[in-house]
Amino acid sequence: xxxxxxxxxxxxxxxxxxxxxxxxxxxxxxxxxxxxxxxxxxxxxxxxxxxxxxxxxxxxxxxxxxxxxxxxxxxxxxxxxxxxxxxxxxxxxxxxxxxxxxxxxxxxxxxxxxxxxxxxxxxxxxxxxxxxxxxxxxxxxxxxxxxxxxxxxxxxxxxxxxxxxxxxxxxxxxxxxxxxxxxxxxxxxxxxxxxxxxxxxxxxxxxxxxxxxxxxxxxxxxxxxxxxxxxxxxxxxxxxxxxxxxxxxxxxxxxxxxxxxxxxxxxxxxxxxxxxxxxxxxxxxxxxxxxxxxxxxxxxxxxxxxxxxxxxxxxxxxxxxxxxxxxxxxxxxxxxxxxxxxxxxxxxxxxxxxxxxxxxxxxxxxxxxxxxxxxxxx
Ligand SMILES: Cc1cc2nc3c(=O)[nH]c(=O)nc-3n(C[C@H](O)[C@H](O)[C@H](O)COP(=O)(O)OP(=O)(O)OC[C@H]3O[C@@H](n4cnc5c(N)ncnc54)[C@H](O)[C@@H]3O)c2cc1C
Numbered sequence: 318x319x320x321x322x323x324x325x326x327x328x329x330x331x332x333x334x335x336x337x338x339x340x341x342x343x344x345x346x347x348x349x350x351x352x353x354x355x356x357x358x359x360x361x362x363x364x365x366x367x368x369x370x371x372x373x374x375x376x377x378x379x380x381x382x383x384x385x386x387x388x389x390x391x392x393x394x395x396x397x398x399x400x401x402x403x404x405x406x407x408x409x410x411x412x413x414x415x416x417x418x419x420x421x422x423x424x425x426x427x428x429x430x431x432x433x434x435x436x437x438x439x440x441x442x443x444x445x446x447x448x449x450x451x452x453x454x455x456x457x458x459x460x461x462x463x464x465x466x467x468x469x470x471x472x473x474x475x476x477x478x479x480x481x482x483x484x485x486x487x488x489x490x491x492x493x494x495x496x497x498x499x500x501x502x503x504x505x506x507x508x509x510x511x512x513x514x515x516x517x518x519x520x521x522x523x524x525x526x527x528x529x530x531x532x533x534x535x536x537x538x539x540x541x542x543x544x545x546x547x548x549x550x551x552x553x554x555x556x557x558x559x560x561x562x563x564x565x566x567x568x569x570x571x572x573x574x575x576x577x578x579x580x581x582x583x584x585x586x587x588x589x590x591x592x593x594x595x596x597x598x599x600x601x602x603x604x605x606x607x608x609x610x611x612x613x614x615x616x617x618x619x620x621x622x623x624x625x626x627x628x629x630x631x632x633x634x635x636x637x638x639x640x641x642x643x644x645x646x647x648x649x650x651x652x653x654x655x656x657x658x659x660x661x662x663x664x665x666x667x668x669x670x671x672x673x674x675x676x677x678x679x680x681x682x683x684x685x686x687x688x689x690x691x692x693x694x695x
Pocket of ligand 1: 406439440441442443447448449450472473474475476518521526667670671672673674675676677680
């Protein structure tokens with residue numbers, strides 16, 4: 318699907334809806350079963366303009382505000398959460414931080430190919446011994462003259478097999494905690510960099526999740542993104558934006574599960590199913606309002622950390638709750654391996670974990686709610 322980028326949120330939603338119906342939905346079960354996005358679909362995605370969302374045309378992107386990104390991700394995830402997460406990770410935790418923190422030279426080298434979809438972006442923060450507590454990462458870097466040399470292991474890195482650009486976070490000294498961490502842009506062809514294993518998962522199958530090894534990866538000074546020692550700030554800022562994207566993916570799964578449930582009720586309408594359907598609709602509507610609120614605040618340049626956490630909590634709960642009751646409503650067909658209800662339930666289980674778990678969102682919110690500057694009414 319080529320052509321100039323659409324204008325406005327509705328235009329983007331329409332493009333994503335048509336793309337998802339034509340190009341993704343017919344392959345959704347295969348993506349889950351084979352645990353990969355087929356090459357022809359990847360090629361269509363590259364020319365869809367979705368990889369350039371949120372990146373201004375001056376850097377080769379398709380433009381589009383957060384509301385448009387949210388609309389696109391919801392439509393893609395309604396068809397396949399793996400495809401939506403591929404785009405979400407590329408856009409929100411790889412391209413967006415390079416746009417925000419990169420020098421003009423880094424944007425020319427790294428952002429432009431990401432914007433055109435010539436390269437896919439990934440984000441390597443999590444390690445075998447550091448997930449929620451990001452300041453504990455052990456991947457080390459040392460300075461050697463003007464170069465940086467990285468050693469370590471990254472775990473659960475999405476998109477990394479196909480990626481042409483990976484943001485990697487490493488510390489100069491673990492005893493410095495958050496202040497020792499820096500962000501680097503790593504092209505995967507770099508000697509010493511390898512994908513050690515591809516992880517087989519319960520849900521979100523088709524999304525590449527990998528273990529990465531960095532064994533003496535030598536990077537030039539230009540690979541440093543932001544200032545030395547500010548890497549955790551870059552990571553947390555990226556994850557705040559990423560939460561809005563992941564919330565949109567969860568919303569798409571919630572919608573797909575709701576639509577599947579409604580179809581099942583229409584096939585075999587029974588009294589007990591009607592309130593279940595109504596509850597699912599209420600959860601879906603609330604999640605949509607909260608995701609759109611977070612996107613609107615981000616677009617307005619307002620503080621949106623609280624709204625992003627609320628949106629992610631609400632949408633990931635809605636996805637799991639609707640998918641779970643959807644299995645009851647569509648039983649016994651929903652028990653078949655590979656049935657849409659079964660796949661949606663497995664996919665929905667991932668969203669409370671990725672880009673900050675439910676418990677971490679609750680900690681962020683509690684900190685926000687109890688901040689001294691917040692009065693009794695907010
Ligand atoms: C499909 C998938 C894709 C992913 N993609 C990426 C990626 O692209 N890049 C990347 O860097 N990471 C990625 N991750 C990793 C993900 O971000 C981490 O799994 C997540 O941050 C949690 O870290 P952990 O798994 O180490 O769990 P832990 O941090 O060990 O947490 C285990 C449990 O303890 C809870 N917990 C932890 N600390 C606290 C606390 N202080 N208070 C209360 N409860 C707590 C957690 O909520 C969780 O329930 C991905 C994960 C998955 C499943």
